[in-house]
Amino acid sequence: MNCEILAVGTELLLGNTVNTNASNLSLLLAELGVNVFWHTVVGDNPGRLAEAVSIAKGRADLIITTGGLGPTYDDLTKNVLADALGKTLVYHPEEDESIRRWFEKSGRQYTENNRQQAYLPEGCVVFHNDWGTAPGCAFEADGVRVIMLPGPPNECLPMFRHRAAPYLRSLSDETLVSRQIRVFGMGESHVEALFREEMEHMQNPTLATYAKAVDVMLRVTAKAKTEAEAAAMCQPVVDRVVKALGDRVYGVDVENLESAALPLLRKTHRTFAAAESLTGGLIGARFTALPGASEVYRGGAVTYCDEVKAGMLGVPEDVLAENGAVSEPVAAAMAQGVRIAAGADIGLSATGLAGPDGDGVNPVGTVFVGLAAEDGVWVRHLTLGPGRGRNRIRELSASHAFDMLRRYLSGLPVV
Amino acid sequence: MNCEILAVGTELLLGNTVNTNASNLSLLLAELGVNVFWHTVVGDNPGRLAEAVSIAKGRADLIITTGGLGPTYDDLTKNVLADALGKTLVYHPEEDESIRRWFEKSGRQYTENNRQQAYLPEGCVVFHNDWGTAPGCAFEADGVRVIMLPGPPNECLPMFRHRAAPYLRSLSDETLVSRQIRVFGMGESHVEALFREEMEHMQNPTLATYAKAVDVMLRVTAKAKTEAEAAAMCQPVVDRVVKALGDRVYGVDVENLESAALPLLRKTHRTFAAAESLTGGLIGARFTALPGASEVYRGGAVTYCDEVKAGMLGVPEDVLAENGAVSEPVAAAMAQGVRIAAGADIGLSATGLAGPDGDGVNPVGTVFVGLAAEDGVWVRHLTLGPGRGRNRIRELSASHAFDMLRRYLSGLPVV
Numbered sequence A, B: 001m002n003c004e005i006l007a008v009g010t011e012l013l014l015g016n017t018v019n020t021n022a023s024n025l026s027l028l029l030a031e032l033g034v035n036v037f038w039h040t041v042v043g044d045n046p047g048r049l050a051e052a053v054s055i056a057k058g059r060a061d062l063i064i065t066t067g068g069l070g071p072t073y074d075d076l077t078k079n080v081l082a083d084a085l086g087k088t089l090v091y092h093p094e095e096d097e098s099i100r101r102w103f104e105k106s107g108r109q110y111t112e113n114n115r116q117q118a119y120l121p122e123g124c125v126v127f128h129n130d131w132g133t134a135p136g137c138a139f140e141a142d143g144v145r146v147i148m149l150p151g152p153p154n155e156c157l158p159m160f161r162h163r164a165a166p167y168l169r170s171l172s173d174e175t176l177v178s179r180q181i182r183v184f185g186m187g188e189s190h191v192e193a194l195f196r197e198e199m200e201h202m203q204n205p206t207l208a209t210y211a212k213a214v215d216v217m218l219r220v221t222a223k224a225k226t227e228a229e230a231a232a233m234c235q236p237v238v239d240r241v242v243k244a245l246g247d248r249v250y251g252v253d254v255e256n257l258e259s260a261a262l263p264l265l266r267k268t269h270r271t272f273a274a275a276e277s278l279t280g281g282l283i284g285a286r287f288t289a290l291p292g293a294s295e296v297y298r299g300g301a302v303t304y305c306d307e308v309k310a311g312m313l314g315v316p317e318d319v320l321a322e323n324g325a326v327s328e329p330v331a332a333a334m335a336q337g338v339r340i341a342a343g344a345d346i347g348l349s350a351t352g353l354a355g356p357d358g359d360g361v362n363p364v365g366t367v368f369v370g371l372a373a374e375d376g377v378w379v380r381h382l383t384l385g386p387g388r389g390r391n392r393i394r395e396l397s398a399s400h401a402f403d404m405l406r407r408y409l410s411g412l413p414v415v
Helices: A019-032 A046-061 A076-085 A093-105 A114-119 A153-171 A188-201 A227-248 A257-267 A280-286 A307-311 A317-322 A328-341 A391-409 B020-031 B048-057 B077-086 B093-105 B111-118 B154-172 B188-201 B227-248 B257-268 B282-287 B304-311 B317-323 B328-341 B388-408
Strands: A001-010 A033-041 A062-066 A090-093 A119-121 A125-127 A136-141 A144-149 A175-183 A205-213 A216-224 A249-252 A272-276 A297-303 A346-352 A366-373 A374-385 B002-008 B035-042 B064-065 B090-091 B120-121 B125-127 B136-141 B143-150 B177-182 B206-211 B216-224 B249-252 B272-276 B299-301 B348-350 B366-373 B376-383
Touching: A001 A046, A019 A033, A019 A062, A019 A153, A019 A175, A019 B120, A033 A046, A033 B048, A033 B317, A046 A062, A046 A076, A046 B035, A046 B048, A046 B328, A062 A297, A076 A090, A076 A119, A076 A144, A093 A114, A093 B328, A114 A119, A119 A136, A119 A317, A125 A153, A144 B249, A175 A227, A175 B188, A188 A205, A188 A216, A188 A227, A205 B077, A216 A227, A227 A249, A249 A257, A257 A280, A257 A391, A272 A328, A280 A297, A280 A391, A280 B282, A297 A307, A297 A328, A297 B304, A307 A317, A307 A328, A307 B299, A307 B328, A317 A328, A328 A346, A328 A366, A328 A374, A346 A391, A366 A391, A366 B136, B002 B048, B020 B035, B020 B064, B020 B093, B020 B154, B020 B177, B035 B048, B035 B177, B048 B064, B048 B077, B077 B090, B077 B143, B093 B111, B093 B154, B111 B120, B125 B154, B136 B154, B143 B154, B188 B206, B188 B216, B188 B227, B216 B227, B227 B249, B249 B257, B257 B282, B257 B388, B272 B328, B282 B299, B282 B388, B299 B304, B299 B328, B304 B317, B304 B328, B328 B348, B328 B366, B328 B376, B348 B388, B376 B388
Parallel strands: A001 A033, A001 A062, A062 A144, A272 A297, A272 A346, B002 B035, B002 B064, B064 B143, B272 B299, B272 B348
Antiparallel strands: A033 B035, A090 A119, A125 A136, A136 A144, A175 A216, A175 A249, A205 A216, A297 B299, A346 A366, A366 A374, B090 B120, B125 B136, B136 B143, B177 B216, B177 B249, B206 B216, B348 B366, B366 B376
């Protein structure tokens, strides 16, 4: 099935909103085996939208629209698509009722213009919206299948996952299963080179590599009559890849390094704290973005100057004076200091130069990441290079801290 | 001039890369007075790219392509566009030479496939690339103007700013100037309601409102023969808006609240530190993303459990026991504690419930944000509501801390 994602919204063309729906839906559609060949964005303009629909009809089997289902006069996706595909819009009282209840629940006033959200193309499958007011739908006309989803990402994505994906799955007698293997500490080209030949010859399951923000993902996808069968086909490939990459694999079907560390902390009943210099709070901010972080993360110190490193963490002033703040002994003392100050089992630390300015001694991108526990202290010395830019150097430093944490908790060599 | 942005790259259709170029270029094109009516994404497929070019030719005056200018076999943008528009590609030895030097400088081996980057459509204006290897270009054919830019955002955006934008400006005898007024603490619909009537009647300059991640932006844009003239036309509107919105305006032509606070700290020779509970390091992480943060930010504590609040910040245990960690007295004690512990002029604090779980007493979204200085302590009590989700509650809490900071430094009422 060849798909076009058609986003409707002037705010996208003005550059005020990034079309993250298109990329997130594309990822989810790939998992369903749907080929996405076109992303299109048009504004809230009936003429240009109608033209875009006519082009999409001519080239795609499946058109997924996002946006333009709301209550205001510029929400025109349903009207234009119904017109273009010869459908009338039908009133759904049960959807209207549910929109009224939504307003009641949130203590706001239902206004009559909200009623238009309950009109949907005749004969469609209604996608009830549990995450907002505007329902979506699916229908077929002129040999093309159309799915309409609301625009706000916090409605669009759950509506896809819980409404459109099951609908699409029901159209096929085959099921796709994907597994995602996450790797830290190797570039994508390196990972790809290891498996290139194998990947080229694979048909079902398939294996592909993707460069993510700070690491690499390999995706194994199999197609079969049942989910269990597809999962069983994936497993030997997952096992082979994990074996080949060894302890650089930090998880299968996990989101990021911090999500891989969280269950390991829980399982081993350990807590951690972080002493952050160049990361400035990023280790804490990334970890506490995870629900349940408070069970295992005690906090820590952001030590953006020497006095705070000495005062809050007890880093000896002579160690600072002798080695400078960007050094292995200071990273070690910070990790040990925060472990004690916060009463945690494990202390992490990061000190270094994110740039743009250097310190006259070390080049920008010089970073020391430390881990202290009851049985030892480890420090990684990184040279991340000034070319990466301030924020990538900071993100990578935080990732290295989480990598050391998950390695320590798994009983692997830490550095 | 009506423009289509045509991005070429399979990685965009797979969802592995978000098309941030389209939104960033749209913002920059709006400043030049160019109307962007379509964003299109196609993969590295010559047939579908040729079709997309043929559609774009039929509806746009200006086509801007991003991506597909590199050295590998799937970099086919130039060939397909030259074909579609009846141009031959011409070798530019000076560009090839500069690509060779780029490789030399970065210590990598120039391979022969890089030579194809030096071929450009006959008669084009060459956009030399100082940020990577592939040059871009601009040309006219069949009544349509084409600009080609490389795909990586760290090349695409400077190439637009320093090459394409001056080229586009040279086509017009008018100049556009935009000013951006940033507002915190009012919703977009509220701001829009205040100026709606005025906005509808304005032609030159124009005024428009935009909802950003945590705040609102108003953009004033004027068109004139010279930049000075356009700037002078903007100024009275800027003054009127700033006067009408009063101290909710946190800056003009600034990026975010923390960027507004940084120069105020410098100017008043103050430093600050932060004690973060629910924000988990986000205040520090956001502030230290700014180059030069180390001059005014001393660090602080991330206190994700009561013991660390007591131990690192000296929050009295009876205050914690009596009021609970999510309370006004604790926010006040945290701000005072971190101010002293980090030896800073100002202490900020944030404690609250980001969810998804509550504490059985306060609803999710209950947040206290504190500021302590030599002349007093202030606490804002926020009820952000569980519907916003964990990460938005955290971002908003950090924004309130920066808003209190910039208000304190400006001599405005803090809460």
